[in-house]
Every structure is written in C-alpha cells, then in structure tokens.
Amino acid sequence: MNAKARNIHWHEQSVTVERRRETFQYRSCIIWFTGLSAAGKSTLANDLCRTLYERGVKSYVLDGDNVRHGLNKDLGFSPADRKENIRRIGEVAKLFVDAGLIVLTAFISPFREDRDNVRKLVKDDEFIEVYVKCPLNECEKRDPKGIYKKVRSGQIKEFTGISSPYEEPFDPDLIIDTEVMNSQECVEAMLSHLIKNKCIRKL
Numbered sequence: 014m015n016a017k018a019r020n021i022h023w024h025e026q027s028v029t030v031e032r033r034r035e036t037f038q039y040r041s042c043i044i045w046f047t048g049l050s051a052a053g054k055s056t057l058a059n060d061l062c063r064t065l066y067e068r069g070v071k072s073y074v075l076d077g078d079n080v081r082h083g084l085n086k087d088l089g090f091s092p093a094d095r096k097e098n099i100r101r102i103g104e105v106a107k108l109f110v111d112a113g114l115i116v117l118t119a120f121i122s123p124f125r126e127d128r129d130n131v132r133k134l135v136k137d138d139e140f141i142e143v144y145v146k147c148p149l150n151e152c153e154k155r156d157p158k159g160i161y162k163k164v165r166s167g168q169i170k171e172f173t174g175i176s177s178p179y180e181e182p183f184d185p186d187l188i189i190d191t192e193v194m195n196s197q198e199c200v201e202a203m204l205s206h207l208i209k210n211k212c213i214r215k216l
Contacts, residue, residue: 030110036113037071037113038214039070039115039214040138040139040211040212041114041115041116042110042115042116042135042140043107043116043140044058044061044116044117044141044143045118045120045122045128045131045132045140045142046058046120047120047123047128047142047143047144047145047185048121048145048146048147049121049147049149049179050158050161050172050173050174051147051152051153051156051157051160051161052146053147053191054120055074055076055078057143057145057191057196057199057200057203058117058118058119061200061203062074062117064200068216070115071113071115072116072117073109073114073117075102075105075116075117075120077119080098081098084101084105085097085098085101085102090171095127096124099120099128099131100130102118102131103130103134104134106118106134107135110135110139115212121179123173123177123178124178125180138210141186141187141206141207141210142186143185143186143187143188143189144185144189145189145191146188146189146191147192149174149175152174160172164176186206187202187203189202
C-alpha cells in the first residue's frame, strides 16, 4: 500500500524501549499465534496473558474478532482486505513493543508472506511465531462460533482451511498442539520458551 500522507516525520520517544525494559525487567515482543479457526489461538493468548499479568508482566491480547469491531471494521474478507488486516495489526503490535509490552496476537493469518512481513517490522528477537496446531476435523468438532457449520451449509464462502488455503509456518519458533495438550500444558510450554529466550525471568 502506497503512503498517501505527505510531509510527515517520525518523532523519537523521550523514553526509549530500552529504558522501559530496564524498568519492567522483561523484554517486550510480539507473540504471534497463527492457526485454523477454533485451533485455540484466542484461548491460549488469553490464558498466557493472565499468567503473565500474575507475574507482573505487562501484556495485552489483540484478538481477530475484537480488532474487526473497531480498527479494522472497514475491512471484509477478500484477499486484499485480509492482507491489509494483518498489515495494520503488525503496525499496532510494533507500537506495543515500543511501549514495553508483550503483545499477544490471535489471528488466523493464513499466509506466510503476511506473517513474514510483520516479522520484518521488528528486531529478530522481538517476534515469536507460534503455530497453534490442530487438525481441521478437530477444529470442526469444537466450532465454538458455529462458523464451520455455516461454511459447510454454504452460508460462508472462501473460508480458511476449507475453500481458502492456510499456509503452515515453515519454521515457527514454537508449535503448540492443542489436540493433545491441555490449556495448562500449553501455557507452561509458552512460559518455558519465553524464559529460555530471555523474554521473561524465571520465578
């Protein structure tokens, strides 16, 4: 997308992200959950966010449906709109990182190129791609929003995983298999990864 604004300039913050991290005692970053609808992205993101909050770590969840209620309510589900949806979220997530927070994003984000473009917005150690893995048939069994049922009945067209492709990450930073792992195991795996990569400290 070409920038339409002219005569704009980036203003540096008086409080740098490095100073915020020194004060907060953890490293801000983007935890990007990707996977099929009903794989468990939002649940995992919120469970992890609550656990981080209890540890005193400042974090926030950007959820796909919630964002489409406001910031991205002008976007539909065409390929171009889906791409713009992820682009905007990436830019917002980058601001959260600069503010010193760990931002957890729960979006299907089906295309590798779009996810890679978000990764490029921040430093290498500021983006953690988490593939929330779950077979399509299990996602359909869960179907908490009744979306798959609508897809199968023809009410929804171009749905990821059925009539529109989902591109699995080639080399995600972490794979969480929600078909075989319970919620506590998923959170513990995430915490272990964050501690190992020095995003947060071990209690």
